[in-house]
Amino acid sequence: MLTLVLAEAEVELMPVELSRHPAVIAHARLRRKQPTQILLDSNYHHAAMTNLPEGRRRGRPDITHLFLLTALESIVNKQGQLNVIVHTRDDTVITVNPETRIMRNYERFLGLMEKLFEKHVVPDEKQPLLSLRQNIPLKQVIEQVQADVVITFSKDGTSVVLPDYFKELKKQKKRHVLCIIGGFPSGMFHTDIKTISTDVVSLYPDMLPAWTVASEILVNYGNMSR
Ligand SMILES: C[S@@+](CC[C@H](N)C(=O)[O-])C[C@H]1O[C@@H](n2cnc3c(N)ncnc32)[C@H](O)[C@@H]1O
Secondary structure: OEEEEEEEEOOOEOOHHHOOOHHHHHHHHHOOOOHHHOEOOHHHHHHHHOOOOOOOOOOOHHHHHHHHHHHHOOHHHHOOOEEEEEEEOOOOEEEEOOOOOOOOOHHHHHHHHHHHHHHOEEEOOOOEEEEEEOOOOHHHHHHHHOOOEEEEEEEEEEEOOHHHHHHHHHHOOOOOEEEEEEOOOOOOOOOOHHHHOOEEEEOOOOOOOHHHHHHHHHHHHHHHHO
């Protein structure tokens, strides 16, 4: 089993302090919602975010969108071997049913996430595809999964060749592998990842986007488990 955790993902509802900014009001009006009901998105709210603490890394639901498309449409997921969790900067945790089909259209994805933040489950309680829980720190998310090994991916980690690394884990009979990928565009993890990880590993000397790291993990894990 492979669990992929997108950690500290930059997905959040509009901070109240930005809800009166003209760019935010205009975008909310266009979407026929209240400013506090829409997601913060640097594509649209850049002008409002200049004085927001950590404004340069916040408001990036597009990273989560591309990550979910990559993970849920992977062969490993089709083979029933994947568990996907999104943890956000505010310790909100989104559990993803493996059968979820994420819409490719980004605007529709934003609408889905906004509904999830409002209702905490979509489409409904009877058939939950995405469900949301609040106030769960990353450490607790990891502990709840009870994986055999917890690997954090970071440019600054120990350099590994992923096929060999996964083969070694298989030899050691680590059946449930949990991989943590940062869901933010720049900067470091806020969580002290060394204390929650078995290993911190790097795939390449330069920074890669989260969905590229996810696809490397998915392909190499799939090849190893076949
Ligand atoms: C865009 S990066 C975040 C920026 C961060 N400064 C960094 O270099 O890791 C998104 C995530 O992809 C993963 N990642 C990026 N580059 C990587 C690399 N070269 N090796 C392993 N993981 C990487 C990490 O989990 C990172 O948090």
